[in-house]
Amino acid sequence: MSVQAMQARDGATAATSAIRVTPTGAAVGARVEGVDLRAGVNPEQLHTIVDALGRFGMLYFPGQDLDDESLMAFSRLFGSELDIHALTQFAKPGHPEIFVLSNIVENGRPLGASDAAQYWHTDLSYSPTPSRVSLLYALKVPQDETGPLGDTEFASTAQAYADLNASTKALVAGRRAFHDAKKVKPRPGSHFTRPLSVDVDQRLQQVSHPIVRTHKDSGAQCLYVNEGFTTAIDGLPPEEGRALLHRLFDHMTQPRYIYRHKWQTHDLVMWDNCLTIHQGIPNYGPHQPRLMNRTIVKGEVPF
Numbered sequence: 001m002s003v004q005a006m007q008a009r010d011g012a013t014a015a016t017s018a019i020r021v022t023p024t025g026a027a028v029g030a031r032v033e034g035v036d037l038r039a040g041v042n043p044e045q046l047h048t049i050v051d052a053l054g055r056f057g058m059l060y061f062p063g064q065d066l067d068d069e070s071l072m073a074f075s076r077l078f079g080s081e082l083d084i085h086a087l088t089q090f091a092k093p094g095h096p097e098i099f100v101l102s103n104i105v106e107n108g109r110p111l112g113a114s115d116a117a118q119y120w121h122t123d124l125s126y127s128p129t130p131s132r133v134s135l136l137y138a139l140k141v142p143q144d145e146t147g148p149l150g151d152t153e154f155a156s157t158a159q160a161y162a163d164l165n166a167s168t169k170a171l172v173a174g175r176r177a178f179h180d181a182k183k184v185k186p187r188p189g190s191h192f193t194r195p196l197s198v199d200v201d202q203r204l205q206q207v208s209h210p211i212v213r214t215h216k217d218s219g220a221q222c223l224y225v226n227e228g229f230t231t232a233i234d235g236l237p238p239e240e241g242r243a244l245l246h247r248l249f250d251h252m253t254q255p256r257y258i259y260r261h262k263w264q265t266h267d268l269v270m271w272d273n274c275l276t277i278h279q280g281i282p283n284y285g286p287h288q289p290r291l292m293n294r295t296i297v298k299g300e301v302p303f
Contacts, residue, residue, distance in 0.1 A: 019045055021052045021059075026259035027156040028276055030056040037061060037268060038070040046077055053133070054218050057275035058154045060261060061268040066137055068095045071268075071293060078133045078270075079297035083124065086181075086204060087113060092293065101136075101292040103284075111291065118282045119184070120155070120253055121228030122273045123296055126181040128207050132216075132299030135270040141263045142288035149284040152269070153260045154276045157222040160252040161212060164223075171244065172211045176234040177225050180206040184228060208234055209302045211248075215274050216300060223252055224302060226277050252277060273299070 018034040030052055035045055053059055066074070072095065075082055082097035090113045092098035100112030123131040142149040164172075181204040211233070213224035227249045233241035260281075261269060271278060284290060 019048050021048065021056075023056060024259045027159045027257045028057040028154050029259035029261070030059050032059050032061045035061070037064050037074050038066055040073075041077070050078070053270065053272055054215075054275075057156055057158070058259065058261075058269065058271040058278075060270075062264060062266070064137070064266050064268045066266075066268060068092060068098055068293070071135065071137055071295060072097055074268075075133075075135050075295040075297055079299070081298045083131060083296040083298050085296070097295055099294045099296070101294060102140075102290055103142075103286055104140075104289050104291055105286075115282075117228065117278075118280045119228045120249065120277050120279045121226045122157075122224070122277050124273070124299075125209065125224070125226060126179040126204065126207060126229045129301055130209070130299050131273045131296045133270055133272055133297040135268060135295045135297075137293045138263050138265055138267045138269075138291075139293065140289045140291035141265050142284035142290045144284075144288065148263050149281075149288060150290050151260050151262050151281045151283075152278055153258050153281065154271060154278045155253055155257040155259075156275065157224065157252060157277055158215070158220045158275050160254075160257050161221050161223045164251070168247075169212075172223075172248075175211045175236075176208040177211050177230050177241075177245070178206050178208050178232045178234065179226075179229045180204075180231050181229060183231050206231070213274055213302045215272075220275065222274050223248060224274065225249070225252075227253075228279075274302070 020033045022031045024030060032049065032052065035041060041049065049059065072082065084096045085091065085099045088096065090100050092100055102110065102112030103114040104111045123134045209224055211223065211225055213222050215222060225245060225248055230245060232238060233244060236244065
């Protein structure tokens with residue numbers, strides 16, 4: 001299969017080494033079939049997956065049977081170092097690289113973080129070296145009579161930047177914005193409202209990154225701000241900076257940039273944190289169990 005064929009976004013299906021990559025038809029996302037991730041992937045298959053992730057920003061692999069070891073092994077194909085989340089109480093016992101997202105409580109103890117980042121964000125943008133790639137594996141998906149609940153929305157930051165008018169591009173060119181994990185403290189259910197240890201507090205210091213970030217591999221330019229963690233623009237008065245940020249947030253989250261993923265049990269979803277932002281949809285209750293395992297591949301200093 002040629003690279004040109006892989007670039008098609010008209011719904012055509014691409015195939016390499018039995019892998020089928022089918023675009024969602026939205027500005028972001030593709031379905032990947034024909035590969036057993038637990039059994040491992042060969043170099044040609046990995047090339048196809050990496051290429052597709054760079055083109056579509058987000059991929060989902062239905063029907064995967066992954067244990068903790070195979071999830072971490074597949075994650076490390078995209079970077080050798082996996083992040084250990086600051087909220088270590090929600091790490092998988094024995095596997096601190098796996099962060100558990102869940103609303104299930106057993107013996108009075110929550111199995112995972114229940115708020116599930118229900119706001120637009122990109123993972124670890126508050127870190128000096130934010131996440132390159134995130135992977136999320138569904139073990140239990142909340143349901144009601146209409147079907148699965150707890151969808152995740154993804155939006156294309158590359159297309160959002162490309163569509164900015166010339167004056168806004170000029171306004172953000174060369175500027176940096178501040179990112180702070182503690183911005184989410186006031187949100188209902190946020191686990192950052194709880195007292196933080198000195199070590200965790202030191203890990204969560206404010207950082208700044210370029211508003212227009214260049215993708216390391218493709219060179220694509222992306223808007224690298226998000227409602228969840230971006231607080232201010234360096235060099236602008238606070239009110240002016242907030243107004244510009246809200247303009248950018250509203251622009252980035254227009255329906256034309258969004259794919260909404262409806263989860264099925266054993267879906268593995270992965271996304272590029274430069275090319276996308278995402279948010280969880282909290283349309284389920286405590287009686288509708290949700291259990292997901294997440295890994296985060298560490299990235300580089302944005303430029």
